[in-house]
Amino acid sequence: MKLNRLIPVIAGLLAVAACNDFTDIKPESGTMLSSQVKETNAAVPTRAKAAFDGMITNIGKPIKMYSNPDDWEFLMMMFCNDLEGADALIADSGYNWFSVCGEYSSRNANYRNPYIRYRTPYNMVADANTFLSGFGDDVTDQESIYMIAQAHALRAYSYLMLVPAFQFVTKKDAPSVPKITLEEVDYANNPRASVQDMYDLIIEDLTYAIDHLDGYSRPTKAYIDKSVALGLRARANLDMQNYQAAYDDAVAAAAGYTPKSIGELKTALFDGTAFEDISEHDWIWGYDMNTSLAATYRYATTSSWLRSFSGWAYAPACQVYTCINKMLWEKIPDTDIRKQWWVDENLQSSLIVGLKWKDADGNLHDDVANYSDGGDSKLPFLPYTNVKFGCNPIGTVDNSEDMPMMRVDEMILIQAECLAKLGKGTEAANVLTNYVQTYRDPDYSVTGRGLTLENEIWFQRRVELWGEGFGVFDIKRLAKPLVRFKDNGKSSNIADAFRFNMAADDGWLLMRFPQGELDTNFGIEDNTEGSMPKMDQNPGLRDGVTD
Numbered sequence: 001m002k003l004n005r006l007i008p009v010i011a012g013l014l015a016v017a018a019c020n021d022f023t024d025i026k027p028e029s030g031t032m033l034s035s036q037v038k039e040t041n042a043a044v045p046t047r048a049k050a051a052f053d054g055m056i057t058n059i060g061k062p063i064k065m066y067s068n069p070d071d072w073e074f075l076m077m078m079f080c081n082d083l084e085g086a087d088a089l090i091a092d093s094g095y096n097w098f099s100v101c102g103e104y105s106s107r108n109a110n111y112r113n114p115y116i117r118y119r120t121p122y123n124m125v126a127d128a129n130t131f132l133s134g135f136g137d138d139v140t141d142q143e144s145i146y147m148i149a150q151a152h153a154l155r156a157y158s159y160l161m162l163v164p165a166f167q168f169v170t171k172k173d174a175p176s177v178p179k180i181t182l183e184e185v186d187y188a189n190n191p192r193a194s195v196q197d198m199y200d201l202i203i204e205d206l207t208y209a210i211d212h213l214d215g216y217s218r219p220t221k222a223y224i225d226k227s228v229a230l231g232l233r234a235r236a237n238l239d240m241q242n243y244q245a246a247y248d249d250a251v252a253a254a255a256g257y258t259p260k261s262i263g264e265l266k267t268a269l270f271d272g273t274a275f276e277d278i279s280e281h282d283w284i285w286g287y288d289m290n291t292s293l294a295a296t297y298r299y300a301t302t303s304s305w306l307r308s309f310s311g312w313a314y315a316p317a318c319q320v321y322t323c324i325n326k327m328l329w330e331k332i333p334d335t336d337i338r339k340q341w342w343v344d345e346n347l348q349s350s351l352i353v354g355l356k357w358k359d360a361d362g363n364l365h366d367d368v369a370n371y372s373d374g375g376d377s378k379l380p381f382l383p384y385t386n387v388k389f390g391c392n393p394i395g396t397v398d399n400s401e402d403m404p405m406m407r408v409d410e411m412i413l414i415q416a417e418c419l420a421k422l423g424k425g426t427e428a429a430n431v432l433t434n435y436v437q438t439y440r441d442p443d444y445s446v447t448g449r450g451l452t453l454e455n456e457i458w459f460q461r462r463v464e465l466w467g468e469g470f471g472v473f474d475i476k477r478l479a480k481p482l483v484r485f486k487d488n489g490k491s492s493n494i495a496d497a498f499r500f501n502m503a504a505d506d507g508w509l510l511m512r513f514p515q516g517e518l519d520t521n522f523g524i525e526d527n528t529e530g531s532m533p534k535m536d537q538n539p540g541l542r543d544g545v546t547d
Helices: 003-013 015-019 034-038 045-057 073-083 099-103 112-133 142-166 195-212 226-239 243-254 262-271 314-318 337-341 408-421 425-439 453-464 471-477 515-520
Strands: 175-178 192-194 283-287 403-407
Touching: 045 112, 045 142, 073 099, 073 112, 073 142, 073 403, 073 471, 099 112, 112 142, 142 175, 142 195, 142 226, 142 471, 175 195, 192 195, 195 226, 226 243, 226 283, 226 403, 226 408, 243 408, 262 337, 283 408, 403 408, 408 425, 408 453, 425 453, 453 471
Parallel strands: none
Antiparallel strands: 175 192, 283 403
16 A cells, blocks of 8 residues: 555544544744844844745645644635535545534534634734734835735734634624734733624724735735735625625725636646636635645645545545535536536536546546546545646645635625625626626526525625635625535435534534633633534525525
8 A cells, every 4th residue: 555545544543533632732822933023124124024924834834733634724724614614525434534514513622623723813813913013113115014014914814714703793792702913912811802893903904904015016926915905805894794895895806807717617627727826817815835835744735635636635545525515516507617616426527528647657547537546545536526626737746736715706706795785786786697607607697596686696606616715604694594405315415424404593603712712811701502413403494595
């Protein structure tokens, strides 16, 4: 048995136990020493830049806290958000390190998974605060000003990934998470700030970034320019139901970007542009993974779990592919190119016809869906396995594919949603129709599914942004029930242990604080409502999209 197959076998046997074991490894409160930036910021911006670059790398750094395949920072958080939603799923096996998301045991205060998802944003907040504290009020060099602006945006992004996990954002006066800024904080008694208070800080930080990023030309899309800051503020305003402001920000963020065409999507897996390279023209912001970084632990990467084409990964080696819930897939028209982002029940998709798998010895194999090398690194796809996210080449062992964190498509869909919420239904329908007909389905009709306009927009978000981290956040933001099955489970391909529905106001949708925070911050009052869901509960719930 090859080494790259042996490692997941050994680790997989421990996966379930590992998910339930909170090891006493304490991540740093931040990763940056104040001396890195304080000593020489004014005179030597290059030293500050080295510290700042580390913050950008930490967004998706493998094994930042734990030497396990479920730790790769914010990108892992995005993955968990989708697995806790209705539309993305992994088989329930001993190799599924994310079973806690499928079954919603991720609310346990002593589990590693929720601890990583809590500490990751706060580590970034600590880094941003340390970085900002190294500057005085008289910064004049432009490079430092741009880095300061981006540090504000990174702090805002961290809270945008944290607050919706711990509170329904529609409850603006409800407690969310502790607020940590440059002001002095009593860490032993730092109560949860309200949702509104946190979003005031988020929008203030993003407005500062927007105001100070004029003229900034970033080296890669891994960095935050004005378009990214506008897009993040569009998300924040959308959460806060500031629909006109969200619309305006989304329009500004999208300027200069265009979605992939239908033709481009048809050849993306062959061209190396299947949501895998940061230079793709529809990306506004992304994570720039490189071979050296991925090599620190290839299993702790998005390529190992979300992508189905890596030769050194959990998904293909252990047949824990990330699949779409067929309840949603079956609602996608055959004329929509996006239906081919997932293989059907017969493992077929027009996007993979003629695609070849390159094995470790350099041999090419036809029929990548069914191809198996005997279990060393590739097993056959499962029905509804995603082929949306590619690898270059197919069968790579680098796992250096980049990950989109913001695309122009999201900004267009925000525009449509905001117009609908503002009572401008005709304009919203026109934006949606123009987008889908031009870039996804020439035969599209906004009324074709018989959904309300708002549900049709949500349907488009669920299909277009699948796998990009919006799943459970959208459910809570829109006050929708979590619906994973109907018809006694016959319409869903989700595993038995993950087959349940949850009401929109179910308190178990909210994360719990890790034990370490509860033990040291006596101002915290934990979320206590709800209970862990049971198989087949709430079979009559419907979400208005997959009915």
